[in-house]
Amino acid sequence: MKPFAFSELLAHMSLIRQPSAMACSLALPMGAALLSAAWLFLARAQETNEHGLAALLDGSGFVRIPAGEFMMGSRNGKPDEQPVHRVVISKGLEMGKFEVTQAQWEAVMRRAHARVAPGEAAEASAPSHFKGPSLPVENVSWHEVQQFLRMLNARDDRFEYRLPTEAEWEYACRAGSTGDYAGTLDAMAWYESNSGGQTRPVGRKEPNAWGLYDMHGNVWEWVQDWYAHDYGEERPAAGPASGSYKVYRGGGWFSSPADCRSAVRGFNFPIDRYDSVGFRLVRTPK
Numbered sequence: 001m002k003p004f005a006f007s008e009l010l011a012h013m014s015l016i017r018q019p020s021a022m023a024c025s026l027a028l029p030m031g032a033a034l035l036s037a038a039w040l041f042l043a044r045a046q047e048t049n050e051h052g053l054a055a056l057l058d059g060s061g062f063v064r065i066p067a068g069e070f071m072m073g074s075r076n077g078k079p080d081e082q083p084v085h086r087v088v089i090s091k092g093l094e095m096g097k098f099e100v101t102q103a104q105w106e107a108v109m110r111r112a113h114a115r116v117a118p119g120e121a122a123e124a125s126a127p128s129h130f131k132g133p134s135l136p137v138e139n140v141s142w143h144e145v146q147q148f149l150r151m152l153n154a155r156d157d158r159f160e161y162r163l164p165t166e167a168e169w170e171y172a173c174r175a176g177s178t179g180d181y182a183g184t185l186d187a188m189a190w191y192e193s194n195s196g197g198q199t200r201p202v203g204r205k206e207p208n209a210w211g212l213y214d215m216h217g218n219v220w221e222w223v224q225d226w227y228a229h230d231y232g233e234e235r236p237a238a239g240p241a242s243g244s245y246k247v248y249r250g251g252g253w254f255s256s257p258a259d260c261r262s263a264v265r266g267f268n269f270p271i272d273r274y275d276s277v278g279f280r281l282v283r284t285p286k
């Protein structure tokens with residue numbers, strides 16, 4: 001039963017309620033209220049499971065990305081999206097179906113702050129500007145993401161968790177598409193025109209052809225690579241060996257449509273935090 005169905009039921013009950021049937025008029029709403037509470041509990045539990053740490057560890061929060069090749073970059077875009085070049089993704093991998101949520105971040109990072117006072121630990125492990133367990137974590141620097149990865153890797157000896165490379169990210173975002181977006185932007189993304197000025201719970205828009213949600217919009221996503229001002233003539237699948245800025249991809253809740261394109265590249269210092277930048281995981285067997 002969905003909440004709107006329940007409110008419709010209540011409205012209907014208020015119409016049929018009779019003054020002479022007092023016991024009935026009390027018992028029915030109470031029963032319905034209990035049903036509603038149970039539904040909300042189950043819905044939250046399901047959402048918590050789907051967006052919680054268990055979904056990462058049991059693999060249900062990942063989708064399989066096949067090995068393959070694609071054309072990276074865009075001729076319609078900015079100079080740093082060029083030259084368009086062929087990239088081979090030589091090994092398949094698993095990528096997070098969703099951006100990492102606040103529930104997941106906090107479940108992992110509470111241990112990282114276990115030595116400080118409980119109140120401080122709670123605050124330190126909940127860095128996001130917009131609060132909610134199913135919202136993407138944001139306001140985390142690239143370096144803080146590395147700490148999250150170390151903590152998560154320490155909990156699971158079967159897989160290595162990491163950020164996608166920039167090439168892996170664009171390959172997965174495109175999911176075989178070659179245009180500006182992997183589908184219809186409004187159907188797939190939270191961005192300036194529809195976000196209401198904030199992040200949104202992950203997974204509420206349409207996924208791309210490979211089952212990945214929110215690759216366009218909601219929060220930009222840190223990737224592994226250092227930023228280079230263009231791709232060079234012989235750009236390998238891996239990024240430059242060093243640099244000043246780390247790359248993030250996909251656009252966020254306040255971005256224009258142009259900044260949500262598959263090929264667009266954002267970048268900033270790895271110590272910086274923004275309420276529009278989060279990340280997504282990749283995992284491979286150890």
Ligand SMILES: [Ca+2]
Pocket residue numbers: 099214215216217218219220221250251
């Ligand atoms: Ca995103």
